[in-house]
Amino acid sequence: MKNNYSRLKWVALIILGGILMFLSMVATAATTPPPFLQQQEVSGIVKDQNGLPIPGVTIALKNTNRGTVTNLDGEYNITAPANGVLVFSFIGYTTVEIEIDGRKEINIQLEEDIAALGEVQINAGYYNTTDRERTGSISRVTSEDIEQQPVVSPLEALQGRMAGVEVEQPNGVRGAASSIRIRGRNSLRLGGDQPLFIIDGVPINANSINSISPFTQNSGMDPLSTLNLSNIESIEVLKDADATAIYGSRGANGVVLISTKRNKGGDTQMEAKLYTGFSKVSNRMDLMNTAEYLEVRRTAFENDGATTNEYNGRDLLRWDQNQETDWQEELLGGTSPITDLNLAVSGGNEQTSFRLGGSYRKEGSVFPGTFEYNKVTANLSLHHRSKDNKFALDLSANYGVDNNELFFGSDFVRMAVTLPPNAPELYNEDGTLNWAENSWINPLNGLFKPQNIETNSLLSNLSLKYNFGKGLEFKTNFGYSNLQSGEVTKNLINAFNPVTWGYISLFSYHTDTRRNSWIIEPQISYNKQFGDFNINAITGLTFQENQNNFLTMDGTGYGDDSLVGNLSAADEVRATSDQEINYRYAAIFGRLGLDWKDKYYLNITGRKDGSSRFGPNKRIANFGAVGAAWIFSEEAFIQRNLPILSFGKLRGSYGTTGSDQIPDYGFMDTYEATDGPGGLYPTKLYNPNFSWEINKKLEAALQLGLLDDRINLEINWYRNRSSNQLTGYPLPAITGFSSVQANLPATIENSGWEIALNTTNIQNEEFSWRTSLNFTLPKNKLVEFDNLDLTPYRQTYRVGEPLSIALVYRYEGINPETGRYEVQDVNDDGRLDFSDRTGTAFVGRKYYGGVQNTIRIKNFNLGFLFEYINQNRRSYLSEIANSPGTYGNNSTQILDAWTQPGDQTNIQQLSTSTSSSAAFSNAMLSDEMITDASFLRLKTLSLSYQFSESFVERIGLKELDLYIHGQNLFTLTDYLGLDPQGGMAVPPMRTITSGLRLTL
Template sequence: MKNNYSRLKWVALIILGGILFFLSKSANAATTNIAYFQQQEISGVVQDQKGQSIPGVTITVKNTTRGTVTNLNGEYKITAPANGTLVFSYIGFKTLEIPIDGRSEINIQLEENIASLGEVKINAGYYRTTESERTGSIAKVTGEDIEMQPIVNPLQALQGRMAGVEITQRGGAPGMAPTIRIRGQNSLRDTRDDNGNLPLYIIDGVPINSAPVPSYTGVISGTGLDPLNTIGLSNIESIEILKDADATAIYGSRGANGVVLITTKRGYARETEVRVRLYSGAGQASRKMNVLNTREYLDIREQAFENDGVELTNSNAYDLLLWDNERYTDWQEKFFGGTSEILNMDLSVNGGNENTSFRLGVGYHKEGTVFTGDFDYQKATAALQVNHVSDNEKFHIDLSLNYGADTNNFLNSVNSSLVYLGVTLPPNAPPIFNTDGSLNWQDWDAGNRDNPFGGLYNTSEIYSNNLLANASFSYDLLKNLKFKTNLGYTDFGSNELIKMPKRSYNPENWGSITARSTHSAVERNSWLIEPQLIFNKQLGNSELDVIIGATFQQNTNSRLLMNGFGYSSEAQIGNLMVAEDVSVNNDASIDYKYNALFARIGYNWQHKLFVNLTGRRDGSSRFGPDKRFANFGAVGAAWIFSEEKFIKDALPVLSFGKLRGSYGTTGNDQIGDYGYLDAYESTLAPGGLIPVQLFNPDYSWEVNRKLEAALSLGFLEDKINTEVSWYRNRSSNQLVGFPLPATTGFNSIQANLPAEVQNTGWEVVLSSTNISNQDFKWNTSFNISFPRNKLISFPNIEETSYANTYRVGQPLNIDLLYSYAGIDSETGYFTVEDINEDGSFDYQDRVIERDRSRKFFGGMDNTLFYKNFSAQFLWEFVKQEGIDPYFLLGNLGNASNQEAGAINNGNGQVPSQSIQAQRAHGFASLSDLSTSDASFLRLKTISLGYNLSNNLLNGLGLKKGRLFVTGQNLITITPYEGLDPQEIGIYLPVLRTITAGLELTF
């Protein structure tokens, strides 16, 4: 029945589209005699104020999608209504609107205005605005900034570029999902499988599941794979981040953690153009930890035995007695010191005519690994955009298709530990391989240790494919009223196969090991229907914009996990048909349904005063029967006071000034499906069931109340622009597991706790045009954020398990620590304070809070142009605290290498292997002694380019040509002694990459 209903909906939509198309043709035939629709050809030349022709200027017919672009000589031709208006726009120049007035030739000169805020177009989701007129907090990064970086995931391109947006790249392995936080952590649920802090991702109007895809491969099991990996970077037009209530409330229950809008490139009417972009290069781990050499390591080990008064034996001192004391191996270089080769190719074809335009883009990206072994990441992408407008310009169709497929090949179970082993293995440890190339088990067995490459022949392949389709139909019902329907469909699939043959392991253990395989499959698909009515009316000196719409969405998520055991032949591993035993660990398919009504009313008076009202009523299947619907809304306002005459007279140096503010509510339904229902598990004995989850009909939405105020200023004709924003977000009704007494027979019940989390902060954005003349231009942009996070209330927290995780009045991202009390003068061991003097050390004694949140962060970007040369470099900076790497590597004196500072006993404890010493080291690692400054300044991106001269282009038959070199993560300045201050711990640091390439347009 459900399938029949779905088919009927799609049939109805197809019929509706046909009717609208027929109406457009009928309307066209009926109105061809109206002056507005009398078309004529206009031609001309576009120049700058010095009389130089400007190629690449976009000319559009106002209030339509019809347009063209000037050629190399600045010439253009376009067909337009005799009484229409042409809009000329080009980066670095003021946009110019010219009435046609029946003319067939229009030549113009554009006025240079690099920093003009009014011309920067912003995607606000259901509508578009400009940088100067927006009432909400929206940050934007262009496709040019994204595609020039040798990265896999588009979110990585945002690091250091946006105020209030924290992007943490989880290690240097390709495909790993980065962590994104927009204005802090709102939810107490912050784990991979149940993360209430993920933003809403919208691609070309279609929402996608933003949760990382789970993986059972060791190197990425902690983060998962990001579904955005399969998006072609060269197909992205822009990424906008919506932050405050005014910008996000129209997305209602899904906007609490911000919204990420990804817009792909579309075609435009012009002669067919082919663009080819190619680059290749290499990457290496950007940092290594400074550890002890062989002599230093052995001295500390010998001293530990002497301090403990323990006799050396082959069992406890194998590294001193059995291993070569003259041998030295840089294990970091051995394990992850390789070179990752990078290759990227993109091809796009763009063209069309007055009514129909298209763009086809395809791409291929391959990236190797720095780990030992021939493993890589590959992806192929394709995107098609088709845009059509009827002759009378009433009927519009926009079609967008994006498809991507990627493959991750990993050395399973080895890569996940090689970084840690690279730092901690004794420098005199024996070789990994024998002289014949086989794994060396004998020397490692002598020390009762596993060969670090145990599992060498295990392999893991993860194949993912992602289809995203969007179709938008609109029809002008009346002069000021438009009907629009947005249709979307997504289909994501990921399959993982891990093979573990017996030969990966020590032959002495083969009797207890069987060849096995792990199979996992994840499927996510969804459909979306959004009908809308759009009204626009000019009311004298004011303008009114109204959007009324509805959302109908359904997602289906399925997950399957199986294991196969007992393969008789290595060649058959992975074929479950020949496995001796097969187990199904997880098999589930869940539907998620979401409906909503939304509206927006936008009003502006004389383009000086703006008011924006948004509202949404949402319904989600994730909540109890009585709590499925909720209302969300916001109000935003802005006043461009620089347009007032008294301001212009009093402050002539001020070219732009705006005050804006917003307040509203958004929600959060980023939780598991059907968490409010009873749940049961089968008993160990067959035929029985036991309850594991209680029914809660009042399980409902988290609510986030957002408040913001901002001041924007522009000076010297917008050559200097700045914006200062203050925000306060309060998230309440927290969706977590509420602990229950043991007498109930349940650990917890899914419920809304009355806890409240607050995020406040200041954001400063500054941009400037430092120099601008005919030959040389220099632009700078700078942003800095000062976020503050706090748990402002949690009634009776001391009676819950969260008492050992959070403190009221403190940030969520804290470590609860002991107070360090110094070195015991008799034992030489670390000591911490027993606060309640009960003779034991527990959470009652952990009274120090270490805030691991960023104190401030930001970036500074500079772009320079000199004739045909260009240079761009971005610095990212972060102020934060971390954990001293000395306390990440184990007790001083163990058979484990140490951070180089340990040779001077810089932290005070004497080398010892005793249980007491190790226990003391453990307490110290959980004390304020372990705190380290992990701030850093990083040259995130540097790019150098050269545009081929017009004479050379004409000789080669090219429209455009560019050579470029790009560096990523080239320099990191930090007091932190660990591998990477960005991700505290023993993880693979981000890669330092250098690539070179060319871009040609035919």
């Protein structure tokens, strides 16, 4: 789009150029034709940033109407003057001007243009749109950003890159499931906010896989870790009603669309990418050394007037007082090597093209031992279309095997922080574990509680299209997914103190998870242009079925270590859980998109859902939304008066989505067998009338492009209200049941502001600098909850307050007489209980964002991302749970403990008494122990060098890049624990890798 200002600019430049050219001709006597009349042939190849040829690129001779386009191999040929200028342009890429300067061959690489609002295609699920035309809220991350991060899960690659999207990593151990929340928490139920995940059109169950490891007991295993991140083309996150309503109940908490790479046709070529490097724990606590620790312990006993003995003071009497062990170094200080290899072959012709790839990844462990993480993936995409372009077929398949040995039956992290620095040596002189005469539990016993978790995942999709002409097209998607995960935990003989070997029983624990699903979605779309009016419509059906099986077993009584895990060799095998769950879902959906003159847009979507998770009376529900947009920069009065404005759009949406994220069969009555023969007793009541949660979403947004779209700004305001909350409703004890599944009269509101800013600071042939910034200011509160005091949630929530609050005692300081923590006894009844926890403390994010910069200097590319989160969380003291002065190491902050009246400190007097421990426990439940855990983290740093085309051709390649990547390089925070996000968990790994990418 050109405005009056740009027209005048170019007219003036043309006139000035003409005058200068005329004066030059008059002043110079030449016997040969002037340069602009000397014609020559110019040829070359145009490629993208991945070294692949780009067909269809327009090459124009500047200030003329002469031009050409590249063929399927990206080649071009044009006749032009020796001193002319060629202009290379293609949708989705930055336009580049190159002076010919007498050259006969000009090869060029085009870069993606983040400012090309009307050209870059955005995946909206059932249809594609552009940033210019979209009426909904959609955020996007491309393969360029994903591949710069040496991570294993696509969720980790989103951290700090999207407004309104919270991704939290529970710890730094590979394979542990991260959590994602889109625009806040919508449900009273923990775990009821999972968005819908769709990979290449196939919905998958992305809920974490159950695991008993201390590293995953709260988060589970990540089923997305089986994906090959180098094979992901883009990840789109749909947030508002306009974008998500077409998914009905499945889109209540947002939608995450993952698209894998497709073949681009052209000559057959192979791309290889290899990197290697290492990871280390990114942070350590400042703990007491032996001298400080022993002084603290002695002072605690002196304050109590107590006498130490070999039981309460083994660290003072039985252990070496000069022993000094850095347990963080011993248990977490290892270096984990990383190797990652990716191969892909692509090719084809105008009718049929393919892409075939595979990867292998191997990582070590920062923990003691020689345990590994291995992943192997394979992927295939195939595209075919008939010569008349009426029929098209697309097939994609992704398979991954994830083998994880990085988890153990012992928590090395907690032991690394709390073990006294003078604890005994780990090994005896003969190499066996040292149990120090039964005075401790050797932390390395966890090496003899190994876990092996193997996950296999297959995702496949087949899409068939037929174009009837006149804008009418029929399409059917067939999707299938299969996931199998098995975990075996062994307890071997050396996991136990030798004095117990005579009567302990070796045992193993087994889990088996199986998930199968299929989906069929026939669709009809219609696109037609009527003058200035354009119609885009789609309607279709969805048939989906999921089958989930979960089995847990344990075996006991093995005769030898070599037999542990082989259930047939166990004396006793017991099934502790056996679940088989079937979920069926069906829907009809439709979308009508209208636009007039490419500046007024209206989008109407609707869906009728049916879910097997509800009773016969409530299985059907209707959802819908409307979105509208006005590109006001197309108006003549705007173009006349605001020449600096290159793009301006107002958009808004409103609609409803629902949620059926509840346990299957929740409406049914269930029974269990009695201990005696032939008896049954009821365990759950029948309720066929509980119905869908309803999420009403409202949004308004402004998008601006300034200075020919060199500056792009988007500001969103949203408000989501989720009501009809599905949860357990309490019942009187006389009924014999504690609750029944029902809808509670509670409404949760999430509102906030999101800002996304993209700027092209500098852009020329040899230097470019781009900046992307996102910022989110969220607000969450429980708007209403009728009869809250009559429900169990009275001990968790307060009307008018956020869901992420802690109901706490009111901290009153340290008693100047006793030196102990004190909290307020609100009702003065002489005891502390829940009725005294009248205070509320916010625990969660206040605001968050990220800033990314991408700089190119000739063949060098530098990119880095900073993530910032302003948040509160519980103090590290509450997670260590060691009262100051009791057994176990602690932060050096303990050295500032209270000693006399007037001391200004938040650490009570050192003591080992039960009364001091009780005071400590009460303080841990007070507002004093909610602390600032804000942080600024250098999330990613990437530096690469692309060799010149002439050099690459001489060594027989098409492209060659060298790069170095860094992840979680440093974190600035005042939080005293291991990690401000994970608390006392393994911090995110500081990872540095280097590698190369080449194309043959």
